[in-house]
Amino acid sequence: xxxxLHVSLVTPEAELFSGDVDQVVxxxxxxxxxxxxxxxxxxxILAEGEVIVMNDGxxxxxxxxxxxxxxxxEGxxILAExxxxxxxxxx
Amino acid sequence: MPSLKDxxxxxxxxxxTQKITKAMQMxxxxxxxxxxxxxxxARPYAKRMASVIASLASRISGGDAPKMLAGTGSQTNQLxxxxxxxxxxxxxxNTAIVRAAREFIDAQIAQGRxxxxxxxxxxxxxxxxxxxxxxxxxxxxxxxxxVLTLDVVAPISEQITAEFNEGRxxxxxxxxxxxxxxxxxxxxxxxLIPAEIDATAEAGKSEAVYExxxxxxxxxxxxxxxxxxxxxxxxxxxxxAGFYAAQMSAMDNATRNAGEMIKALQLKYNRSRQxxxxxxxxxxxxxxxxx
Numbered sequence: 199x200x201x202x203l204h205v206s207l208v209t210p211e212a213e214l215f216s217g218d219v220d221q222v223v224x225x226x227x228x229x230x231x232x233x234x235x236x237x238x239x240x241x242x243i244l245a246e247g248e249v250i251v252m253n254d255g256x257x258x259x260x261x262x263x264x265x266x267x268x269x270x271x272e273g274x275x276i277l278a279e280x281x282x283x284x285x286x287x288x289x
Numbered sequence: 290m291p292s293l294k295d296x297x298x299x300x301x302x303x304x305x306t307q308k309i310t311k312a313m314q315m316x317x318x319x320x321x322x323x324x325x326x327x328x329x330x331a332r333p334y335a336k337r338m339a340s341v342i343a344s345l346a347s348r349i350s351g352g353d354a355p356k357m358l359a360g361t362g363s364q365t366n367q368l369x370x371x372x373x374x375x376x377x378x379x380x381x382x383n384t385a386i387v388r389a390a391r392e393f394i395d396a397q398i399a400q401g402r403x404x405x406x407x408x409x410x411x412x413x414x415x416x417x418x419x420x421x422x423x424x425x426x427x428x429x430x431x432x433x434x435x436v437l438t439l440d441v442v443a444p445i446s447e448q449i450t451a452e453f454n455e456g457r458x459x460x461x462x463x464x465x466x467x468x469x470x471x472x473x474x475x476x477x478x479x480x481l482i483p484a485e486i487d488a489t490a491e492a493g494k495s496e497a498v499y500e501x502x503x504x505x506x507x508x509x510x511x512x513x514x515x516x517x518x519x520x521x522x523x524x525x526x527x528x529x530a531g532f533y534a535a536q537m538s539a540m541d542n543a544t545r546n547a548g549e550m551i552k553a554l555q556l557k558y559n560r561s562r563q564x565x566x567x568x569x570x571x572x573x574x575x576x577x578x579x580x
Contacts, residue, residue: 208337210439210522212330228502241341242502243511264439266512268341270499275337279439279515 201235204273205251207260209281214260219253222274224267233274240269248284249276259284293565296558300551307547313378314540321471321533327437328468328526335523338516343486345509348499355506357450357513360483361459367397367404368426368458370449370481372465372524373413374532375432380542382466382474382535383412389476390464394421405458409445409525426452437525439518446518453482465524466531472538474531479524481517 202218223232225247233240244265251258264279291299346358371390373383390413397404406425408414414428427448434441452458460482467477479485501508 206333208334210331210334210519211327213333226502239499240502241345241499241508243508264515266341266508266515268337275341277334277337277341279518 202253203233203235203237205276206273207249207251207262207276207278207281209278214278214281214283215251215258217253219251221252223250223252224265224276225249225262226267233269237269237274239271240267242267244276244278249281290561293558293562296554296561300554300558303547303550303554307544307551310540310543310547314537314544317533317537317540321530321537324526324530324533325468328523328530331523331526335519338512338519342484342509342512342516344499345505345512346484346486349505349509355509355513357453357482357517358484358486358509361456363459365402366457366459367402368407368449368452368461369394369397369404370407370409370445370461370463370521371413371417372463372521372528373408373410373416374528375411375430376532377412378539379532379536380539382532382539383410383416385474385476386464386466387413387416389478390417391420393462393464393478394424405452407445407448410528431525437522437529439522442518442521442525446514446521449481449517450514458482463521463524465528468527468531468534471534474535479520481520484513484516 200220202220203222204218205215205222206213206217207215221232221234223230225245226242227245228242230247231242244262244267246263247261249260249262249265251260260281260283262276262278262281265281266277268275268277342358346354349358369390371386373386377383394404394406404421404424406417406421408417408425408428409431411428411430411432414425414430417425429445431437431441449458449461453461460480463479463481465477465479466474468474
């Protein structure tokens with residue numbers, strides 16, 4: 199299995215998701231982007247939309263509003279003012 | 290000398306008070322648990338936000354930095370935000386915050402600066418209104434809100450941003466109570482504008498070359514007002530936890546004092562009752578002897 203990317207999705211209420219995954223797709227203000235492990239350091243503001251977390255063939259989808267993403271050597275951090283998970287997401 | 294009936298009534302009333310303080314203590318203890326959980330859950334977000342802003346700030350040279358980060362360069366217009374609880378019966382909790390704020394305000398006024406005040410919470414407003422009625426811009430009352438969220442603080446942070454952008458405030462300082470532990474809440478202040486940069490978060494991160502989408506400046510323009518809300522929210526969480534802790538120990542004290550009072554009154558009551566019985570006996574005996 200390829201190297202994993204550490205992701206945490208944090209809102210002021212709680213840490214919604216934290217763990218090592220294969221890939222994250224997030225809606226940047228300048229377009230959707232995907233992040234894999236060892237991505238170059240990168241910061242962006244997120245548009246309102248879906249953050250898709252893929253790991254071992256399973257997919258979790260989070261609806262995010264007022265978000266911001268920081269990708270660095272330690273992994274990816276998504277700070278969102280509002281976020282919630284789509285339940286029973288099938289992709 | 291109060292009659293025996295009066296004393297019985299007094300004991301009854303102290304007992305009733307003790308029941309109330311006991312109940313309040315238990316309610317505060319239950320709410321304290323929830324409040325500390327909320328405060329702890331909010332911490333990672335605030336911490337990450339601070340480190341992101343610190344790393345952005347370290348990359349932006351002085352002249353380009355947004356005003357909210359660098360300040361206007363002036364100190365003349367001070368905006369003081371005082372966050373207290375909406376309710377009392379929590380010992381010196383609210384008074385301690387207000388006292389810290391008052392010292393700051395008086396020092397600023399003494400230096401000839403223009404001080405304006407925004408209060409959050411009813412108790413702070415009530416106490417500051419007496420002294421600085423003409424300086425209070427707005428009083429926010431959060432007594433109706435059950436759960437603190439970003440939506441709750443949004444209007445407050447928008448107002449602060451507007452005050453700043455329209456040039457009515459150069460420096461914004463927030464007063465609140467830091468929740469150290471259940472027995473210790475310390476009144477604290479936090480500078481909101483210009484943003485305080487956490488120096489420890491800055492270190493060691495600057496060697497990486499970052500890509501920004503959009504530019505650093507634009508990201509900061511978006512993040513700084515958000516950071517303001519987050520700072521406010523985390524201060525309110527701390528306040529909330531501190532308030533219930535203070536209320537819990539205040540009510541614990543009150544319950545204990547009521548217990549001592551009941552003991553003392555009961556002793557006095559028993560003594561006078563015994564004295565009266567003895568007196569009556571003596572009267573009967575001497576009456577019988579006289580026959």
